[in-house]
Amino acid sequence: MSLKYAVLAALLEGEASGYELSKVFDVSLANFWPATPQQLYRELERLAADGLIEARTVQQERRPNKRLFTLTEAGREHLNAFAAEPTRRPTAIRDEFLIKIQAMDGVDPEAVRALVEERRAWAVGKLARYERVRERLLDGRTEEEYLRDADRVGPYLTLSAGITLERENVRWCEHVLTVLKRRAPLG
Amino acid sequence: MSLKYAVLAALLEGEASGYELSKVFDVSLANFWPATPQQLYRELERLAADGLIEARTVQQERRPNKRLFTLTEAGREHLNAFAAEPTRRPTAIRDEFLIKIQAMDGVDPEAVRALVEERRAWAVGKLARYERVRERLLDGRTEEEYLRDADRVGPYLTLSAGITLERENVRWCEHVLTVLKRRAPLG
DNA sequence: CGCACCTATTCAATTAGTTCAATAAGGAGA
DNA sequence: TCTCCTTATTGAACTAATTGAATAGGTGCG
Numbered sequence: 150m151s152l153k154y155a156v157l158a159a160l161l162e163g164e165a166s167g168y169e170l171s172k173v174f175d176v177s178l179a180n181f182w183p184a185t186p187q188q189l190y191r192e193l194e195r196l197a198a199d200g201l202i203e204a205r206t207v208q209q210e211r212r213p214n215k216r217l218f219t220l221t222e223a224g225r226e227h228l229n230a231f232a233a234e235p236t237r238r239p240t241a242i243r244d245e246f247l248i249k250i251q252a253m254d255g256v257d258p259e260a261v262r263a264l265v266e267e268r269r270a271w272a273v274g275k276l277a278r279y280e281r282v283r284e285r286l287l288d289g290r291t292e293e294e295y296l297r298d299a300d301r302v303g304p305y306l307t308l309s310a311g312i313t314l315e316r317e318n319v320r321w322c323e324h325v326l327t328v329l330k331r332r333a334p335l336g
Numbered sequence: 337m338s339l340k341y342a343v344l345a346a347l348l349e350g351e352a353s354g355y356e357l358s359k360v361f362d363v364s365l366a367n368f369w370p371a372t373p374q375q376l377y378r379e380l381e382r383l384a385a386d387g388l389i390e391a392r393t394v395q396q397e398r399r400p401n402k403r404l405f406t407l408t409e410a411g412r413e414h415l416n417a418f419a420a421e422p423t424r425r426p427t428a429i430r431d432e433f434l435i436k437i438q439a440m441d442g443v444d445p446e447a448v449r450a451l452v453e454e455r456r457a458w459a460v461g462k463l464a465r466y467e468r469v470r471e472r473l474l475d476g477r478t479e480e481e482y483l484r485d486a487d488r489v490g491p492y493l494t495l496s497a498g499i500t501l502e503r504e505n506v507r508w509c510e511h512v513l514t515v516l517k518r519r520a521p522l523g
Numbered sequence: 524c525g526c527a528c529c530t531a532t533t534c535a536a537t538t539a540g541t542t543c544a545a546t547a548a549g550g551a552g553a
Numbered sequence: 554t555c556t557c558c559t560t561a562t563t564g565a566a567c568t569a570a571t572t573g574a575a576t577a578g579g580t581g582c583g
Contacts, residue, residue: 247368
């Protein structure tokens with residue numbers, strides 16, 4: 150449903166192939182709408198059929214050919230209309246890890262510790278990657294300057310939401326680890 | 337895939353009907369694995385067929401009859417085994433609103449402001465509901481006492497993750513609103 | 524030289540999730 | 554009394570997402 154708009158929004162950054170988008174959707178940018186490569190290729194076909202994006206094939210000599218997609222004017226308008234509408238669906242979070250935490254009291258504390266430690270490491274890594282993207286966007290300016298003067302602030306604001314999320318994630322994990330330590334000596 | 341375990345984990349709180357679970361999955365508890373009533377009823381059928389939960393029908397005079405489900409010993413063990421395993425799937429967030437923010441630079445600032453304001457109000461409401469659940473769980477004790485002494489801390493820890501999330505959500509929204517105000521006079 | 528990995532895309536099958544609606548009885552309020 | 558809301562569950566149809574694999578040339582490593 151919204152994958153459509155996630156793809157259009159990703160193409161605001163410029164021309165991209167399905168493969169490039171699948172990298173972006175996997176790691177950095179669109180962390181608020183995950184999609185597998187298969188989903189993206191299908192969606193790109195549909196969007197092209199609807200005239201919201203345009204494809205051109207680029208012949209490559211030492212690589213498989215690729216198809217690069219760009220937003221059409223119709224696609225841009227479609228996206229803008231969507232972005233101006235009130236939000237229909239609330240945020241949906243699916244987190245296997247938190248199910249495990251909910252049920253942690255029936256589990257060996259050492260296994261729980263390992264779980265939380267893994268999560269923490271993962272969040273730390275993601276945070277570092279986000280911070281690097283942030284530095285690249287700011288390019289020497291302060292956040293205040295950037296947010297006052299830049300042409301586009303949307304990508305920066307979603308990024309800063311991601312940074313906050315992962316920062317709090319790390320703090321939460323560390324909190325849980327101290328709780329586990331405090332409870333351990335009793336067991 | 338994990339809906340199964342989300343349901344089992346929800347039943348750790350005690351016997352419940354499909355209807356009751358659908359309320360819990362909708363609002364308070366399992367905010368990290370949303371599910372519609374239809375999904376829950378289907379999943380409950382499957383779990384009962386697999387012997388992980390047991391059903392009993394309760395005749396009601398002034399209401400439709402309901403079927404109450406409880407964890408079986410097999411179900412409890414199944415859940416514990418799952419919770420001790422390393423997490424396979426990373427957190428998946430699907431957020432239509434953040435797609436709109438990503439694309440906000442092509443949109444009337446007043447429409448964006450309304451969007452963010454709506455999101456803020458929603459987060460404030462959710463936070464208030466979470467805080468009420470928290471007070472009920474703590475029941476006069478301090479957090480430190482609770483986390484040291486309570487039989488089960490899983491539900492409290494997932495709740496506190498939710499509280500942190502919404503708190504930061506509110507702060508982020510307020511930040512974006514000040515950014516919009518600063519940029520508005522220029523347009 | 525062989526193996527594994529990267530780019531780049533596509534197909535097929537299956538499972539998961541959404542949407543709409545029907546049923547059925549009681550309670551609340553105009 | 555008419556209508557709408559709540560409890561409680563079920564059915565069917567549909568769309569979206571996941572999984573696994575196939576293809577195919579190139580690069581890097583030991």
